[in-house]
Amino acid sequence: MTGTSVYHRSAKGVNEERRVTVSGQKIELCKTADVAEGTAIKVEKDDLILAVFNLNGAFYVLDDTCSHGPGSLSEGPICGDVVECDFHNGAFNIKTGEVVEPPCMIPQKTYKVVVDSDTVFVEV
Amino acid sequence: MAKISIPAANIEYDCTDDTIMRAATRAGLGFPYECNVGECGNCRFELLEGEVTYLRPNPPGVTERDAQRNRYLGCQALPKGDCKIKAPLRDHYKSKHLPQKTQGELIEAFDVTHDIREFRFRLSQPVKFLAGQYGLITAPGVEGARAYSMCNTGESGEQWHFQIRRVPNGAATTSLFDHLKIGDVVGLDGAFGMAYLREDAPRDILLLAGGSGLSPMVSIARAAAANPALAERKIHFIYGGRTARDVCGESFLKELPGFGERIHYYGAISMPDDPSSAGWSGRVGFVHDIAEQMFGENINQYEVYFAGPPLMSQSVMKMLIKGKVPATQMHFDQFY
Numbered sequence: 001m002t003g004t005s006v007y008h009r010s011a012k013g014v015n016e017e018r019r020v021t022v023s024g025q026k027i028e029l030c031k032t033a034d035v036a037e038g039t040a041i042k043v044e045k046d047d048l049i050l051a052v053f054n055l056n057g058a059f060y061v062l063d064d065t066c067s068h069g070p071g072s073l074s075e076g077p078i079c080g081d082v083v084e085c086d087f088h089n090g091a092f093n094i095k096t097g098e099v100v101e102p103p104c105m106i107p108q109k110t111y112k113v114v115v116d117s118d119t120v121f122v123e124v
Numbered sequence: 125m126a127k128i129s130i131p132a133a134n135i136e137y138d139c140t141d142d143t144i145m146r147a148a149t150r151a152g153l154g155f156p157y158e159c160n161v162g163e164c165g166n167c168r169f170e171l172l173e174g175e176v177t178y179l180r181p182n183p184p185g186v187t188e189r190d191a192q193r194n195r196y197l198g199c200q201a202l203p204k205g206d207c208k209i210k211a212p213l214r215d216h217y218k219s220k221h222l223p224q225k226t227q228g229e230l231i232e233a234f235d236v237t238h239d240i241r242e243f244r245f246r247l248s249q250p251v252k253f254l255a256g257q258y259g260l261i262t263a264p265g266v267e268g269a270r271a272y273s274m275c276n277t278g279e280s281g282e283q284w285h286f287q288i289r290r291v292p293n294g295a296a297t298t299s300l301f302d303h304l305k306i307g308d309v310v311g312l313d314g315a316f317g318m319a320y321l322r323e324d325a326p327r328d329i330l331l332l333a334g335g336s337g338l339s340p341m342v343s344i345a346r347a348a349a350a351n352p353a354l355a356e357r358k359i360h361f362i363y364g365g366r367t368a369r370d371v372c373g374e375s376f377l378k379e380l381p382g383f384g385e386r387i388h389y390y391g392a393i394s395m396p397d398d399p400s401s402a403g404w405s406g407r408v409g410f411v412h413d414i415a416e417q418m419f420g421e422n423i424n425q426y427e428v429y430f431a432g433p434p435l436m437s438q439s440v441m442k443m444l445i446k447g448k449v450p451a452t453q454m455h456f457d458q459f460y
Contacts, residue, residue, distance in 0.1 A: 065212075065214070087168060105441050106451045
């Protein structure tokens with residue numbers, strides 16, 4: 001992947017709020033080659049524990065710890081745009097963080113992703 | 125004595141006559157858990173080496189997938205010897221006051237409603253707790269412990285008071301309500317739970333309760349009222365019952381300084397047509413609807429604590445999510 005691609009991803013209803021914080025701090029997470037297509041890895045940076053997903057070459061970042069419990073989303077099976085938490089079988093849309101399957105009820109926090117050359121960043 | 129090691133975190137701790145999660149918590153580690161009785165599944169860990177048995181046979185929180193992946197429930201797993209495990213430790217689950225096993229002598233009991241009774245135990249060894257936390261009670265003649273939240277405040281830890289709702293045909297509450305006499309002794313373990321009063325939260329407080337969710341919400345109201353650091357906070361307490369005879373809690377709040385000024389109580393019923401609701405002049409509706417009507421879009425300005433039956437808790441959570449209350453401002457025991 002070359003050049004700079006910006007993927008704006010956030011939970012439904014908070015897009016406006018996210019848009020005004022575009023110039024936030026940029027945090028380097030990993031190389032694009034670290035995450036194979038259709039998989040996810042866990043990245044810990046400072047206080048953040050994040051799951052970095054690669055869906056068909058596009059990168060998405062969510063909080064790794066499930067909003068429902070201590071499950072780790074980077075360890076969950078991925079089916080299309082959906083990741084299932086392997087703790088309670090709840091599921092989230094990877095692109096929006098929206099809940100797809102209970103028992104999870106709180107949307108998963110998503111991050112604005114920036115891919116610069118071969119490196120994946122989030123803006124916080 | 126068994127040694128439990130978590131190689132990924134470079135941690136080792138002792139586990140003697142205890143479950144893997146509870147021993148970790150007593151050692152000050154942030155081992156994930158919620159219900160503590162083998163139901164919710166939040167304490168799952170992967171067994172890398174060693175053998176375990178279960179305290180509670182076939183705990184309901186175990187799934188088929190757990191067996192395939194060699195995963196066990198930490199709150200119920202007893203090590204047969206040294207074990208190596210993988211578990212996602214988090215600071216969120218660390219205890220401020222380390223839980224301890226102790227005993228409590230019943231020194232007083234009185235009815236709060238037709239099916240809720242307050243039981244007061246004096247501990248053989250004081251164990252402090254945070255307002256909103258729960259303890260495990262092992263009642264005489266009953267196999268296994270049950271989790272109940274305390275209703276008093278735990279800064280001295282000399283007594284633990286519980287407001288417990290009778291479960292029809294339930295073994296534990298039958299023992300407590302029908303057989304336990306003043307002077308009798310129960311096993312206690314705790315305190316546990318993450319739904320405790322956040323003393324540093326800079327927001328007014330909203331407490332939502334139904335059923336035996338009364339107990340932890342009363343504890344939090346009492347602790348918040350007594351804390352000088354929270355003297356400027358308003359406290360709103362909504363209690364929902366099915367009928368008028370279920371509604372309770374106001375008598376405890378009336379004892380607090382500031383009641384009617386910064387501390388407010390609202391009772392509500394969901395079955396106004398029931399004969400036992402005759403003469404009810406208070407609010408009608410479910411707790412989540414009443415809270416939504418009262419606070420509207422300002423609800424995200426509150427630190428919200430809630431406890432009650434699963435259906436109530438889920439409805440409250442849906443309402444709070446719709447009201448854009450950040451997850452960090454919601455505090456509840458995730459028992460399902």
